[in-house]
Amino acid sequence: MRGVVMHAPGDVRVQEREDPTIVHPTDAVIRLAATCVCGSDLWPYRGIDAVDGPAPMGHEYAGVVEEVGGAVTSVRPGQFVVGSFFASDNTCEICRAGYQSSCVHRESLGALGAQAERLRVPLADGTLVATPGMPDDTMVPSLLAASDVLGTGWFGAVAAQAGPGRTVAVVGDGAVGLMAVLAAKRLGAERIIAMSRHESRQQLAIEYGATDIVTERGDEGVARVLEATDGLGAHSVIEAVGTQESMTQAIGATRPGGHVGHVGVSHDVSLDGRRLFFSHVHLHGGPAPVRRYLPELIDLIWNGRIDPGRVFDLTLPLDRAPEAYRAMDERRAVKALLRV
Numbered sequence: 496m497r498g499v500v501m502h503a504p505g506d507v508r509v510q511e512r513e514d515p516t517i518v519h520p521t522d523a524v525i526r527l528a529a530t531c532v533c534g535s536d537l538w539p540y541r542g543i544d545a546v547d548g549p550a551p552m553g554h555e556y557a558g559v560v561e562e563v564g565g566a567v568t569s570v571r572p573g574q575f576v577v578g579s580f581f582a583s584d585n586t587c588e589i590c591r592a593g594y595q596s597s598c599v600h601r602e603s604l605g606a607l608g609a610q611a612e613r614l615r616v617p618l619a620d621g622t623l624v625a626t627p628g629m630p631d632d633t634m635v636p637s638l639l640a641a642s643d644v645l646g647t648g649w650f651g652a653v654a655a656q657a658g659p660g661r662t663v664a665v666v667g668d669g670a671v672g673l674m675a676v677l678a679a680k681r682l683g684a685e686r687i688i689a690m691s692r693h694e695s696r697q698q699l700a701i702e703y704g705a706t707d708i709v710t711e712r713g714d715e716g717v718a719r720v721l722e723a724t725d726g727l728g729a730h731s732v733i734e735a736v737g738t739q740e741s742m743t744q745a746i747g748a749t750r751p752g753g754h755v756g757h758v759g760v761s762h763d764v765s766l767d768g769r770r771l772f773f774s775h776v777h778l779h780g781g782p783a784p785v786r787r788y789l790p791e792l793i794d795l796i797w798n799g800r801i802d803p804g805r806v807f808d809l810t811l812p813l814d815r816a817p818e819a820y821r822a823m824d825e826r827r828a829v830k831a832l833l834r835v
């Protein structure tokens with residue numbers, strides 16, 4: 496089969512890879528309908544994370560089950576399914592508490608490489624959620640978004656306790672930040688401040704429910720949020736970047752007693768303990784337990800209540816994945832979908 500492999504920073508290739516097969520009786524093999532490039536794929540692409548190459552790439556997927564192992568009971572061949580970037584049993588104590596991305600049996604789908612024609616999904620019963628029927632092509636991007644960016648933005652909004660009566664600020668205008676805006680709106684937030692300097696992203700944020708746009712960053716960005724909230728700060732702030740600047744901005748923009756939901760993968764962030772102590776903010780985040788939200792998100796998409804698929808502003812065939820990486824690296828695209 497064809498699949499994306501990263502050989503070195505800036506060097507991704509679409510090449511022949513071995514076809515996945517059932518290895519454990521709890522596995523499923525799916526044929527992907529679509530996959531995509533994640534903002535986190537850019538860390539190794541830019542040489543910030545080491546490339547342990549040649550490495551198969553991709554961890555976002557939606558598609559049709561082709562084959563299941565003997566122990567799989569909840570999905571069957573022919574069903575359209577969505578899963579998260581961590582496989583989870585969905586039965587251990589951590590999973591049952593809603594933290595499937597820290598499942599005691601978790602396995603990374605990233606290591607298996609979802610930017611490919613087919614994918615082996617471990618722990619299929621716990622990981623995959625079937626849609627009510629076969630989606631038409633126009634719904635596939637939204638279902639694919641549920642696999643990571645929507646679920647991650649949603650967790651950020653929940654972790655930040657976005658809800659009725661709350662002012663929510665979102666740091667980061669990448670796909671996860673935009674999905675966090677959608678989630679905050681859906682969770683009933685009264686006011687949503689999107690922090691973005693890019694006009695096309697601001698526009699999408701407004702369409703997804705942002706009420707205010709702040710273009711400044713750092714201390715100035717914090718000052719704008721304080722001005723907009725009677726000097727108090729937002730109740731809920733979603734951090735969707737993962738840098739020192741964005742995390743500092745998120746904590747600074749949160750009012751005492753407020754909540755930060757941090758879902759940007761942390762890169763060299765260190766927090767000043769004394770500042771944190773006196774800030775009085777709650778911090779919660781980490782790799783999103785997307786699996787917790789999948790049934791609800793699939794239902795919202797299936798019934799046309801949300802349209803997260805619009806976050807994909809570039810669609811290319813799998814064979815043109817290198818172009819998709821370049822476009823995202825150069826910030827010409829928010830998120831690139833790869834048709835398989």
Ligand SMILES: [Zn+2]
Nearest residue numbers: 585587590598
């Ligand atoms: Zn578990």
